[in-house]
Amino acid sequence: MSVAATHRRELSVGAAYGALLVALALFAPAFYQRANLRDVLVGAAPVLVAAVGMTLVILARQIDISIGSQFAICAVVAGTLAKAGLAMPIAAAGALATGAALGALNGVLVAGFGLPAIVVTLATMVGLRETLRWVTEGVWVRDLPPGFQWMGLGQDAGRFAIPGLALLVWALVAWGMRHLAGGRAVYATGSNAEVARLTGVRPRRVVFGVFVAMGALTGLAALLSAIQFIDVQTNSGVGFELRVIAAVVVGGTSIAGGRGSLVGSLLGVLLLATAGPALTFLGSQAYWDRALQGLIILVAVAADAFGSATRLKARP
Amino acid sequence: MRNAALLALLLGAVACRGTGEHGKTIAMMPKNKGNPYFASCRTGAEEAAKELKVRLLWDGPTETDPAKQNEVVEAWITRGVDAIAVSVENKEAISTVLRKARARGIKVLTWDADTEPDARDYFVNQATPRGIAETLAGHAARLLGGKGSFAVITASLTAANQNEWLRQLRLVLAERYPDIKLVDVRPSDDDRKRAFEETQTLLKVHPEVKVVMAIASPAVPGAAEAVKQSGRTDVRVTGLGLPNDARPYLKDGVLDSAVLWNTKDLGYLTVQAANALAMGTLKPGVSSLTAGRLGAVKVEGDQVILGTPFTFTKDNVDQFNF
């Protein structure tokens, strides 16, 4: 297969993104102010980090719709630890560890007990968020030490470091997926778990691993989001899982598992992160935002299916 | 084993039923439980409940779901309570079920946000929508020097309270400040991050906007942080928000003013009024209500008035903690 064919999906997402950028250049060049580009990237950073994890999960033929709730909990943990006087690196580690633990919960239920991922993560999504609400009653975590915002790096360095770190994580995992056995194991497990097992891969371990990775990355995303502010909202991340899954799917990763790439996910994240503000720049009214975003997702996936010769009737 | 479980269950049930309270049972519902605004109202409500020795049931939707409020009220009707006090999310929807409660002899109050007048006995009002709009418009006008452009960050596009305030705001602008233009209204969905991002975009799409008005309490710190990070010292923020959220930005100067009322007192007054209603001391014709530590509170017709909207500024915000 030619390069163009194997990467057809990434190319079409890239083309869509390119078209959006051209439209902005023509009709709303104000979008290209340096400050705006920076703000869009900083805003996209948490989504990118989580999308990396979600790509792994979906490649392994699983799904995780609980990351919004994990996000909220990890943010609260980071804030609470900082408020208790612990140093920021420890608070950050706490957030990541919490995420990993919550991911492990999903992993045990799915890989250990063999329960279907979509329903398990539906349960953890609801259970975790309602528990958090019950415990916190919606009261924000306030009066944090000044070192919390930007991890003490200051606004300019912070706004550079956040997307930089996200991109670094993306690059590391992308490299790992291509060159490490673990990466191939994820693809193998998602394509055909039985065959993978026969070639020496341990599908259960892989599945457990991707859920833990997803959780840890969600913790990181929550941290990157939380440190942009001086206090922590306790009910954050509502709808986060939808944004992340949409970005990954639009980027070409197949929900049937085994097919997709992190490059595609990056493009998907960029496309959707740009689409939001782009609509405002292009003069669209706020109340049409949701419809347009739904349309973007549908057009992206339909265009792909239209052009595709094979039909994938996959399971959820 | 089975018997032990049943016994434990029964004991638990008896414990849940409450032990020997002789006062009234008052059921109070916020618009949604996850909002710090309502959490602060609750502290006042519990204070009053303890003072009056009434049983306070505090429940409501955890997310803004229009149907859930109705279902909770239905449950309270079935359960049997003495008074119901609701902060209404959807005025038309809830009126049916509140009328039903009244028909069953339950006293009905609304607080914070009203429903149709014939569906409740009294409305505990902290400020009329018109009053709120006038105060907010006044701040915007002052900051703009009488003419210019401003934008609003609201809660969700369907939020009933905010939509009513916006409607009144547009009327006030048309009547009193024709040289001031409301450029855009963006939703925050009660998410601080979303308010932050919308404000960031707004500042660039409409560079002529010099005032950002955030009319949902999570939106105030979101909008203020966005303006602060943008470095646009020519833009000021005002809006409706809790003093604790507003404090750092008021001190910074980014946030000029935050309008609200004493939410603790609002919760406190609501329980006092509900109790008075259930006891029969609050009834048509009464023009004043003695509400515990608040003293004599004015009653105008079917409204119990807490007071007028209060503006928090950097000079007075330290006196408040909610």
Add this chain to the structure above:
Amino acid sequence: MSYERGLALCLVLEIALFSIIGWNFFTPGNAGEIVRASAEIGLLALALTPVIVTGGIDLSVGSLLGLCAVVLGVAWRDAGWPLPAAAAAAIVAGVAGGGLNALLVARLGIPPLIVTLGTYSLFRGLAEGVTAGVKNYSDFPASFLFLGQGGVGAVPSQLLVLVAAAVGFWLMVHRMAAGRTLRAIGFSPDGARYAGVSVNRRLGAVYLLSGMCAGVAALLYVARLGQAKADAGTGFELMAITAVILGGTSIFGGRGSVGGTLLGLATLGVLQNGLRLADLPAELAGVVTAALLLAALGANRVFQGRDGT
């Protein structure tokens, strides 16, 4: 002991528990209220059962309910149509929405999770766009409101609609040939195709039905609350899916039961209502629901012995 028997036993225990700790729980009036509050989600859950049996899913039903509610309001109030015509328009909107899902899933072969994730945003977005979020249609005539608020004694008017739908779906899934083909599709779409089943048509049909039920549910919802607004039905899809899974239908498809869905629906309805009557906080409902869901999955594995990963 089958899964459904176990679930029915759980339901009985649940009712017993709430009869003790809940005020006035075990009364005919309250039972009527439970039915009334569950009717819309019940319709959605019934429609989702065949969808899930085919191995698919429909996340857009709640949003479609909102859109149909808005269509009702627009047709009646803005366009001035008589109410029955407006109601028909709402149902047609539901069918159209379901049709879009059907087209993308059955004809283009896009995975249902993705399609309905997109339509979940699209439908709600259209409702918000048309009303600018603000518009709220109310003041419906009493004859219409009777559909959602009236009844005979303690029996709510929604019961009739719910029973009719339950019977219809039960017949379709369990008694008609269509039901067998749906299970075949869920078990193996290619196998079904080779066996001569017109898979695309069947798949399309279940999504169309799902859309239609969203339209009918929208009518019940507007009648119950007395208002039609863009946020109608928010979160209903998750509750409906939970009811179906709780009822024992496998998310992988190939197997499912309408009776189970009804039991699952009842379990959830009783839980929400009972917790309120026992003065327990709303958050507990979410936590218990999550636990029930996990328990259901676990029990399902034990009873059916099916491999999940």
